[in-house]
Amino acid sequence: MKLVTFITPKGEQHIGALGADESTIVDFTATDPSQHFRDMLALIDGGDPALDAARKMRDSARSVVVPAAQQRLLAPVPEPRQMRDCLCFEKHLRQARASRMMRDDPNANVTPEDIKVADVWYKQPIYYKCNRFSVVGPEADVEWPSYSQVLDYEMEFCIFTGKGGKNIARDKARDHIFGYAIFNDVSARDAQAEEMTGMLGPAKGKDFDTGNVIGPWLVTADEVANPYDLTMTVRVNGQQRSSGNSGDMHHKFEDILAHVSKHETIRAGEFFGSGTVGGGCALEIGGFLEVGDVVELEVTGLGVLRNKIVAPKLN
Structure with a gap:
């Protein structure tokens, strides 16, 4: 997956994954309110179970999908731990x-x-x-x-x-x-x-x-x-x-x-x-x-x- 951190048009910080043609983003934060998808460090901390859940969201027709061009990308991990x-x-x-x-x-x-x-x-x-x-x-x-x-x-x-x-x-x-x-x-x-x-x-x-x-x-x-x-x-x-x-x-x-x-x-x-x-x-x-x-x-x-x-x- 190509994982991104982005700012929505409403000014909210979300994480997600690029769609296949990179013109869309599957919005994990909007799709699943659980703690693993509030930011990229939380996803990393979730280990394999969180990553598997992210892959399922990326491939699910029920996930929230947003146009990539309307979001502002940040660094994928805006504040690394070290x-x-x-x-x-x-x-x-x-x-x-x-x-x-x-x-x-x-x-x-x-x-x-x-x-x-x-x-x-x-x-x-x-x-x-x-x-x-x-x-x-x-x-x-x-x-x-x-x-x-x-x-x-x-x-x-x-x-x-x-x-x-x-x-x-x-x-x-x-x-x-x-x-x-x-x-x-x-x-x-x-x-x-x-x-x-x-x-x-x-x-x-x-x-x-x-x-x-x-x-x-x-x-x-x-x-x-x-x-x-x-x-x-x-x-x-x-x-x-x-x-x-x-x-x-x-x-x-x-x-x-x-x-x-x-x-x-x-x-x-x-x-x-x-x-x-x-x-x-x-x-x-x-x-x-x-x-x-x-x-x-x-x-x-x-x-x-x-x-x-x-x-x-x-x-």
């Missing part, structure tokens, strides 16, 4: 560092192959914790933070956990994945570069309102046969910028869940990001964002996540 974003694509890491070194010293002759990657990166997934309250969804405006002059998109995809656990075995980790979505980790690159010289972070390079964009929907795990063979395409103002593949992840989501859950309990409804696919940001390939740009991130089977960059609001 957010961790990883750095799992070696090509991104090498290209980003080489590009930054070249900008700092135009006379430098540095290639991605020259970059020394720390041994720990290969040993374990590296991640930071995002601000879970700065999440927005498809078609939402991304507000340029006033303290930054260099704004960037980052093409990622993500998982949401369907059940919690501690010390999760890697070969059992996929059982904990509820579904997949697209993630745009919008980054204030100048703020990020400065703060990380302090040997901690990122912080304000990532944490600003509207900076975490998730959507357009949450695709349940049963509909993603192989999450490591997905084409990840970036377009800005309709022009393709890059195309990569999720199979290039060095650490897979199973590795991430096994690592993070070591002596740490994770819970249902948590978010884990893949990190940026190789070539999936302007830091690597050039072309930083400008006010008015429209960014589209497309991932096979997960839809298109589209957002406009707008000027900062100084209030």
Whole structure:
């Protein structure tokens, strides 16, 4: 199922699933008033029984169906219980560092192959914790933070956990994945570069309102046969910028869940990001964002996540 959270014309927040042609939404909240369908976290918390009930509603002729075009989509999980974003694509890491070194010293002759990657990166997934309250969804405006002059998109995809656990075995980790979505980790690159010289972070390079964009929907795990063979395409103002593949992840989501859950309990409804696919940001390939740009991130089977960059609001 392609699960959505949306605002109705009456201003009510509901959840549901897209119809077969994506022009309609089966409204779970309006069809069934039980607690499992009041929001997406409640559905996730309901486990397999709630998901089975949702599938029956999606296929039932008696369910409430509404036109998708008349609803405003939010992020499928507007406030994740926790957010961790990883750095799992070696090509991104090498290209980003080489590009930054070249900008700092135009006379430098540095290639991605020259970059020394720390041994720990290969040993374990590296991640930071995002601000879970700065999440927005498809078609939402991304507000340029006033303290930054260099704004960037980052093409990622993500998982949401369907059940919690501690010390999760890697070969059992996929059982904990509820579904997949697209993630745009919008980054204030100048703020990020400065703060990380302090040997901690990122912080304000990532944490600003509207900076975490998730959507357009949450695709349940049963509909993603192989999450490591997905084409990840970036377009800005309709022009393709890059195309990569999720199979290039060095650490897979199973590795991430096994690592993070070591002596740490994770819970249902948590978010884990893949990190940026190789070539999936302007830091690597050039072309930083400008006010008015429209960014589209497309991932096979997960839809298109589209957002406009707008000027900062100084209030």
